Amino acid sequence: MIAHDTLDPFEELVTKGWVRPPESQRPAFPPSGRTLRPNSLAALVEIVRRANHAGFPFFFVGGGTRLSNHPLPVAPQLHGQPTIAIALDGLNRVLEFRPMDFTVTVEAGIPLAQLREQLAMRGQTLMLDSPHAQQGTIGGLLASGYAGPRRRSLGYTRDALLGAQLVLADGSLVESGGRVQRQASGYNLGRVMVGAHGCLGAYATLHLRTVPLPETHRCIVATLPEGTRSRVLASIEALPVEPTAALLIDGFMREIPGWEGPDGRVFLAFEGSETSIARATRDLRTALGAIGVSETRLFDRDAEALLEGVINAPVPLHHNHGDNxxxxxxxxxxxxxxxxxxxxxxxxxxxxxxxxxxxxxxxxxxxxxxxxxxxxxxxxxxxxxxxxxxxxxxxxxxxxxxxxxxxxxxxxxNRERSSESLVPTLRSHFDPRSLYAIDRSLL
Amino acid sequence: MNFVPHRFMADLADTDMELRRRLVSALGREAILDTPDDLLAYACDALVDAPPPVVVVLPRSAADVAMTVRIAASFERSITARGAATGMTGGAVAVPGGILLSTVRMNHILEIDPAHRRARVQPGVVTLDLTYAAAPYGLFFAPDPASERICTIGGNFATNAAGPHAFAYGATAEQVLAIEYVDASGDIRQSNLDDGGIDVCSILAGSEGTLGIVTCLDVRLRKAPESICIGVASFPDLESAIEASTAIRERCTAVVALELLDELALMAIAATSTSPYPRNAKAVLLIEFAGLLEDTRESEDRAEALVRRYAADSWVSTHTVAEAQRLWSGRHDVRKALSRISPDLMVCDLAVPRSRLVQAVRAIAAIAKQHRLRCSTVGHLGDGGLHPILLYDRTDIDENAAVESASNEMLEAMLTLGGGAGEYGIGFTKREIVYQQRDATDRAALHRLHHALDPQQRFNPEKLLPPRELEHA
Missing domain, CATH: 3.30.70.600 (Ribosomal protein S10)
Structure with missing residues (x-):
C-alpha cells in the first residue's frame, strides 16, 4: 500500500492534465479534504484504480446539490487514509443523440437542464424530475434515486435508464443494459445502482430513453376558500385530463406565486397538446367553480420554470435560510x-x-x-x-x-429499509475492500 | 428444440423420494405433483423440451415458497419458478434433479387501490385478468404481450415482457413498484421503490427467476383513455411502412401502438377468415391512438396525411370499439393464421434501434432465404421490436436444424445492429449468443451480481448466464 504522506498517487494525473482544478464557485467535498475532477472517462477510471491501489476511501459527487445539506459520506473503514471526493461534473458531454431511436447517450456528469436544452432542439426531452436541475447531474439524480411529483404520471427515475457504463471500485469499466428502447431479459447493473448513492459503483456514461417534448405546458394555481379543500381534492381526482403533478401548498409564498387561501392553494401541472390543455383548464375551472373556488391563475410561458421552482422550493440548495x-x-x-x-x-x-x-x-x-x-x-x-x-x-x-x-x-x-439487508451483500461483491465512503442513509 | 443441461446429476434418484416426502409433509399432498404423467406436463415451455423435473410444487403463499426453498437447499436441489411457461427459450424448464415451482395457485388479485393507481397481485395472476379487474375503476394494466390471455404477471416480470403498447407505457419492469420475494436463504423479503435505497424490483426484473422467487407484486395501473382510435394503412412494401411509422411516432402525440404485418402474414390472415386488412397489400401498419377525444382526432388526421406521404395504398380508421376490435383481430391472430399454412412455427423475438428497422427486416429476410425457410415478420415498430416467424415442419430434421440456425443468426444480426433479444427471454437457448457479446469484464460483473444473490446457484440454474464454473474453466 502506498502511504499518503510519502507518495501522492494522483500527482501524475494532475501533471498530465487529466484532472481539472476545482472550480472556485463550487464547494469542495470534503471541505478540508481533496476533490479530484477527472476530465475524461479514462481519467475517472485511472483515479479509481489508483485510489483502490493506494487504499484511499472515496466517494462520488455529481453537482453537489445533495451534499450541500447533508453530512458527508463516511468510510466504514478509514484505512488510515483521507477520504477523496471524485467530482464527476467535468464529464458532461452528450455523446450520441439518436432522435429517431428516442435514445441519448451522455456522460453522467451532465446537468439535467443542460441535457434538456439539447434534446429540446430536436423536439424531445427526458421525463425526469430533479431538484436544482441546472446544477444537479443526471448521474447524481440516478444515484440518489430521487422521486419527484410527476412520477405517477411519467414514471420513476429508473425508468429512463436503458443501460450504463459503470466504474466499479477496482477501476474496472463495465457496460450493462442496452441502448435500445425495448429492454428485455438480463441483469441491468445500471438499474441495480439506482438509489445506491454510489456505494456499488459510479455511473460513467448513461444510455437514456427520451420522449417527445410535450406541445404545451400549463400550471394552474387555485386559491382555496375555507372549507373547500376536501371537495377540491375529490374534483381533481375526477378530472378527465390528469395533471402530471398535483400538490396542495400551504405557505412557500416566497417561492411559489398565487394567493394563499384559508385552506391553502392547489398547484396543478399539465402537459400535452394544446387542445388537451384547453380542455383540462375548462374542466378544472368548471369543477372548482361549482365548489366555490373562483380564483385560478394560469401560467403558460413560464410553466416549466414554475414547476421547477415548486420542486426546488422545499429542497434548499444550500442551507441559506439560516440555522433557524x-x-x-x-x-x-x-x-x-x-x-x-x-x-x-x-x-x-x-x-x-x-x-x-x-x-x-x-x-x-x-x-x-x-x-x-x-x-x-x-x-x-x-x-x-x-x-x-x-x-x-x-x-x-x-x-x-x-x-x-x-x-x-x-x-x-434509521430503521431498517426493505432493501437494507442487501447493501452489505452487494458491497462485499462490488467493493470487497470497502473503499466507497457511503451515504449515512445507507449505513 | 431440446434443453441439454451442463449439469446432469445422475445419482439423485436415491434422495428423490425423500425430497418428495419432505415437501408433502411441509406443504400438503395437494401442493405436490410427482407422477410421471404430471411431471412430463412440466417438461417443456412453449417451444423447448427438457427432462422432467423431479417434483412439481404448487405453493399458495410466500411461506410455501420459502419452505420449498429451504427444503431444496437441504437437499442441494435447484428450483425453477414458472408461470404459464409461454416463453420459448427454455427459461421455465428445470434442470435434471431440480424442483419446478409453479405459481399457478398464487393467482389472486389481492388489492386494487384506485387512488394510488396500484394493484397488489400474486405472481400467478393472468396478465389480462388484471386489466379486466381494474376496468370497473376506469384503470388498466399496460403490459400486453401476445400471450396476455394465458401468461402471468410473475412470468412477465421475470422476462420483462412488453407488448405493442410498451413504447408508450413501458415494459413490465417499469410497472412494478414493490415486490415480495424469497431469497436464496429462504427468507421472505420486501422491497418498495418508495422506500429509497437500492431498488430490488430493478434487480429482479428480467432476471428470469435466477436471483429470487417473487411472491407478490405491486404494479402501476393507468387511467383508461377517454377515446381510442385505430387506423390501418396498407403499403406497397415494408420499407415504406417503416418510414411512415417513424414519422407517426415523432409527430402524432396520441400514438400508443404501431404494429407491422408483412405480406405473408396478411396472406395467411386473408386465407383463414374475413381479413380486416386490404387484399394484396405488401405491408400493413396498424396504429392505435389513445387519450382525449380531441387528441386522438388530431393524431388520426395527422397520421392519415403522413401515411399518404409515404405512399400508402389505403387508409381506414375508426373510433368504435367493435370496429377497433375487428382491426386488431388480424394482428392478434396472426400466429393462428400462420399455423394453418404451416405445421410448425418458430417465433423469434428481437429488438433493434428504430433507426435500424429497415436494415433489420432486410437481414431477417436474407437469413430466411439463405436457409430456404418461409418467414413472416411482424413487429412493434414503436420501439423496434420484431417477431420473425419461421414456418417449418418439425418432423423434417433438416428444417429443424435450419430453423435453429436461422433464429440464432437473426439474433446475431440484431446484436450487430445494436439490438438484441426481445421479451421472450434469454433462458437457455439464447444464452450463449447474448453472453458472448459481452466482454470478460462485463461478464464478471454479471456473475458478481448472480453470486451475491444466489451463491449456490439454486435459482433456475443455467439460464441467462452459463454456470459459473464454466466461466472459470
Whole structure:
C-alpha cells in the first residue's frame, strides 16, 4: 500500500492534465479534504484504480446539490487514509443523440437542464424530475434515486435508464443494459445502482430513453376558500385530463406565486397538446367553480420554470435560510397524505411553530418546512417533533436542517429499509475492500 | 428444440423420494405433483423440451415458497419458478434433479387501490385478468404481450415482457413498484421503490427467476383513455411502412401502438377468415391512438396525411370499439393464421434501434432465404421490436436444424445492429449468443451480481448466464 504522506498517487494525473482544478464557485467535498475532477472517462477510471491501489476511501459527487445539506459520506473503514471526493461534473458531454431511436447517450456528469436544452432542439426531452436541475447531474439524480411529483404520471427515475457504463471500485469499466428502447431479459447493473448513492459503483456514461417534448405546458394555481379543500381534492381526482403533478401548498409564498387561501392553494401541472390543455383548464375551472373556488391563475410561458421552482422550493440548495429553518420530507400512501399534512401542522402548532407544507396528492409525499426565531428555539421545539413525524410516515429524510438535527434524526429514524439487508451483500461483491465512503442513509 | 443441461446429476434418484416426502409433509399432498404423467406436463415451455423435473410444487403463499426453498437447499436441489411457461427459450424448464415451482395457485388479485393507481397481485395472476379487474375503476394494466390471455404477471416480470403498447407505457419492469420475494436463504423479503435505497424490483426484473422467487407484486395501473382510435394503412412494401411509422411516432402525440404485418402474414390472415386488412397489400401498419377525444382526432388526421406521404395504398380508421376490435383481430391472430399454412412455427423475438428497422427486416429476410425457410415478420415498430416467424415442419430434421440456425443468426444480426433479444427471454437457448457479446469484464460483473444473490446457484440454474464454473474453466 502506498502511504499518503510519502507518495501522492494522483500527482501524475494532475501533471498530465487529466484532472481539472476545482472550480472556485463550487464547494469542495470534503471541505478540508481533496476533490479530484477527472476530465475524461479514462481519467475517472485511472483515479479509481489508483485510489483502490493506494487504499484511499472515496466517494462520488455529481453537482453537489445533495451534499450541500447533508453530512458527508463516511468510510466504514478509514484505512488510515483521507477520504477523496471524485467530482464527476467535468464529464458532461452528450455523446450520441439518436432522435429517431428516442435514445441519448451522455456522460453522467451532465446537468439535467443542460441535457434538456439539447434534446429540446430536436423536439424531445427526458421525463425526469430533479431538484436544482441546472446544477444537479443526471448521474447524481440516478444515484440518489430521487422521486419527484410527476412520477405517477411519467414514471420513476429508473425508468429512463436503458443501460450504463459503470466504474466499479477496482477501476474496472463495465457496460450493462442496452441502448435500445425495448429492454428485455438480463441483469441491468445500471438499474441495480439506482438509489445506491454510489456505494456499488459510479455511473460513467448513461444510455437514456427520451420522449417527445410535450406541445404545451400549463400550471394552474387555485386559491382555496375555507372549507373547500376536501371537495377540491375529490374534483381533481375526477378530472378527465390528469395533471402530471398535483400538490396542495400551504405557505412557500416566497417561492411559489398565487394567493394563499384559508385552506391553502392547489398547484396543478399539465402537459400535452394544446387542445388537451384547453380542455383540462375548462374542466378544472368548471369543477372548482361549482365548489366555490373562483380564483385560478394560469401560467403558460413560464410553466416549466414554475414547476421547477415548486420542486426546488422545499429542497434548499444550500442551507441559506439560516440555522433557524429545517425541512423534512415524509413519505406515505397518497390516501393518507392530507392526514399526514394535518398532523404536521397540528404538532408544530402545539409548540407555536408555523409549518409550511407541500403535499403531493398523487404520491403521498409531504414536505414540511419550519422556521423558529432562533436556532436554539428550533432545536428545542422542532427536532423531536420531526423525529415523531418521521415515525408516522413510511419513510423520512431531512432536506435541510442544523447539524444537531442530523445526528438525532439519523439515530432515531434509521430503521431498517426493505432493501437494507442487501447493501452489505452487494458491497462485499462490488467493493470487497470497502473503499466507497457511503451515504449515512445507507449505513 | 431440446434443453441439454451442463449439469446432469445422475445419482439423485436415491434422495428423490425423500425430497418428495419432505415437501408433502411441509406443504400438503395437494401442493405436490410427482407422477410421471404430471411431471412430463412440466417438461417443456412453449417451444423447448427438457427432462422432467423431479417434483412439481404448487405453493399458495410466500411461506410455501420459502419452505420449498429451504427444503431444496437441504437437499442441494435447484428450483425453477414458472408461470404459464409461454416463453420459448427454455427459461421455465428445470434442470435434471431440480424442483419446478409453479405459481399457478398464487393467482389472486389481492388489492386494487384506485387512488394510488396500484394493484397488489400474486405472481400467478393472468396478465389480462388484471386489466379486466381494474376496468370497473376506469384503470388498466399496460403490459400486453401476445400471450396476455394465458401468461402471468410473475412470468412477465421475470422476462420483462412488453407488448405493442410498451413504447408508450413501458415494459413490465417499469410497472412494478414493490415486490415480495424469497431469497436464496429462504427468507421472505420486501422491497418498495418508495422506500429509497437500492431498488430490488430493478434487480429482479428480467432476471428470469435466477436471483429470487417473487411472491407478490405491486404494479402501476393507468387511467383508461377517454377515446381510442385505430387506423390501418396498407403499403406497397415494408420499407415504406417503416418510414411512415417513424414519422407517426415523432409527430402524432396520441400514438400508443404501431404494429407491422408483412405480406405473408396478411396472406395467411386473408386465407383463414374475413381479413380486416386490404387484399394484396405488401405491408400493413396498424396504429392505435389513445387519450382525449380531441387528441386522438388530431393524431388520426395527422397520421392519415403522413401515411399518404409515404405512399400508402389505403387508409381506414375508426373510433368504435367493435370496429377497433375487428382491426386488431388480424394482428392478434396472426400466429393462428400462420399455423394453418404451416405445421410448425418458430417465433423469434428481437429488438433493434428504430433507426435500424429497415436494415433489420432486410437481414431477417436474407437469413430466411439463405436457409430456404418461409418467414413472416411482424413487429412493434414503436420501439423496434420484431417477431420473425419461421414456418417449418418439425418432423423434417433438416428444417429443424435450419430453423435453429436461422433464429440464432437473426439474433446475431440484431446484436450487430445494436439490438438484441426481445421479451421472450434469454433462458437457455439464447444464452450463449447474448453472453458472448459481452466482454470478460462485463461478464464478471454479471456473475458478481448472480453470486451475491444466489451463491449456490439454486435459482433456475443455467439460464441467462452459463454456470459459473464454466466461466472459470
Amino acid at each position: 429553518t429545517a425541512t423534512i420530507r415524509l413519505w406515505g400512501p397518497p390516501s393518507k397524505a392530507v392526514a399526514l399534512r394535518n398532523t404536521v401542522h397540528r404538532q408544530l402548532g402545539e409548540v407555536n411553530l408555523k409549518a409550511e407544507t407541500i403535499t403531493d396528492l398523487h404520491n403521498g409525499d409531504v414536505y414540511a418546512r419550519v422556521k423558529a426565531f432562533g436556532p436554539r428555539a428550533l432545536d428545542i421545539a422542532a427536532r423531536e417533533i420531526f423525529v415523531e413525524l418521521a415515525h408516522e410516515a413510511t419513510r423520512a429524510s431531512l432536506l435541510g436542517a442544523p447539524a444537531s438535527f442530523h445526528d438525532r434524526f439519523t439515530i432515531a429514524v
